[in-house]
Amino acid sequence: MPQRYISRLRLTSFRNYASAALDLAPRHVVLTGENGAGKTNLIEAVSLLSPGRGLRRAPFDTLALSGSDGNWAVAASIETEYGPVDIGTGAAGDAGSRRVRINGTNASSVTQMSEYLRLLWLTPAMDGLFSGPASERRRFFDRLVTTLIPGHGAAVADFETAMRQRNRLLDENGDPAWMSAIEAQMAEYASAVHFARTDSLTHLQALMASSVADTGFPEALLDLSPLLEDAEPKTASELEGELALRWRASRALDRAAGRTTLGPHRVDFSVTHRQKGMPAGLCSTGEQKALLIGLVLIHARLVKEMTGIAPFLLLDEIAAHLDPKRRAALFDALDKLDTQCWMTGTDPVLFADLGARAQHFAVASGQLHQTG
Known part of the structure; x- marks a missing residue:
């Protein structure tokens, strides 16, 4: 069991999610669904729990649900060896900026989030790096x-x-x-x-x-x-x-x-x-x-x-072009890191070998349904 993991994630007016809620165990997270369903949007939300503009590097004033008032928010509870920590980020009053709150108090800087979690990610856009x-x-x-x-x-x-x-x-x-x-x-x-x-x-x-x-x-x-x-x-x-x-x-x-x-x-x-x-x-x-x-x-x-602090990994469409041997090597390596990894893909079969090591969610039109 990882020392630190995200036990709860809440989204409000973020991308194609009017609202979303995930209550999680200390296991990997697999999100599957058709292209455009909102899988990458969800892990992008997680990536904003770190300094910077997240895995898409999008301006903050473009993250809100279309037609909303622009006040998007991402909130997570992080279980640590010292107890739970609540971290939230969302649109600030100034266009193009964001605010961060930790345990209900305004953070002195966005880097303060790094005291509780670190994040690394891979996306298909990096394939030609x-x-x-x-x-x-x-x-x-x-x-x-x-x-x-x-x-x-x-x-x-x-x-x-x-x-x-x-x-x-x-x-x-x-x-x-x-x-x-x-x-x-x-x-x-x-x-x-x-x-x-x-x-x-x-x-x-x-x-x-x-x-x-x-x-x-x-x-x-x-x-x-x-x-x-x-x-x-x-x-x-x-x-x-x-x-x-x-x-x-x-x-x-x-x-x-x-x-x-x-x-x-x-x-x-x-x-x-x-x-x-x-x-x-x-x-x-x-x-x-x-x-x-x-x-x-x-x-x-x-x-x-x-x-x-073992960093959380966000791996978008990670298994699509890996053969069975490489997928098995990836899953074994992730287990050895002793962290919670978030993976997305269009085909649940690609993640079948994870079995109970992961919790599986189907994503469709900004809605989430746990499948395993």
């Missing part, structure tokens, strides 16, 4: 890092906000002193982002190289492209100083390019199939999906080891 643009791989890796270091996502967002300010100033030929102040702020955020990424990668690589890494899925070699090609400052203050100097020196180049050409927003995350020695982008679609699943399973173990 390794052959797609670097920005998508970077966003995926930053999501992994945020599950381990909850403040990382905010640091990435703060850097990007400051960078946009610098780009506007460059375009407007703004005040150099103001530019220097923004560049110093960018350097502080960039340093935090860089060291969170590299530290997380180091721990993840070490765990992958250990015997614990036997998940039944291909092993991966991971890498991040250098932030600075010709130097690697060892401390945060050294990196901040170096970045500020380089941004000052590159103002003319960046003005001509219309963007900031150096920084953590240019870093790429790469994955190589260890056994084949082949970049993931050149592997078959099935191998890429297997690599992605193996990576998320190992990262879940890392989060549990380093934080003491």
Whole structure:
């Protein structure tokens, strides 16, 4: 039985759910139904119990049920080894924002939810991750890092906000002193982002190289492209100083390019199939999906080891393209994580081997019916 699990989930005016209620046991959760029934909407609601905009990255003012007053809400009871915790999030007064409440009290920040639960997810949109643009791989890796270091996502967002300010100033030929102040702020955020990424990668690589890494899925070699090609400052203050100097020196180049050409927003995350020695982008679609699943399973173990909190996994349409052997390996690996995993699919047969290890729900037109 997992130490932490979601025992109750309530949705109000969320996506295609006018209201929904699930009372759950400490087992996996399987949601099956036709496309468009609301399976992904439900696990998207769960994903909002973490920092960020959830697994679809949708603006908060687009989440409400069509025709409603816009006041969507998601509430969950989390059973922990210290007792139950009630967490809720929903539309705030300001358009495009949300509020978070924990045990009936307004949270100081969205990252406060991470004290009670961590979340990782895989969706079909990630299937082309390794052959797609670097920005998508970077966003995926930053999501992994945020599950381990909850403040990382905010640091990435703060850097990007400051960078946009610098780009506007460059375009407007703004005040150099103001530019220097923004560049110093960018350097502080960039340093935090860089060291969170590299530290997380180091721990993840070490765990992958250990015997614990036997998940039944291909092993991966991971890498991040250098932030600075010709130097690697060892401390945060050294990196901040170096970045500020380089941004000052590159103002003319960046003005001509219309963007900031150096920084953590240019870093790429790469994955190589260890056994084949082949970049993931050149592997078959099935191998890429297997690599992605193996990576998320190992990262879940890392989060549990380093934080003491086994992350909940949200796996959308996870079994559709896995053969029986790989499905069995996935279900066994999920059991070993000692966590509650939420899975969706169109065919209940794909999850039959889970048996009593999961609670099964049929989803149809925003309605839920327990089937096992």
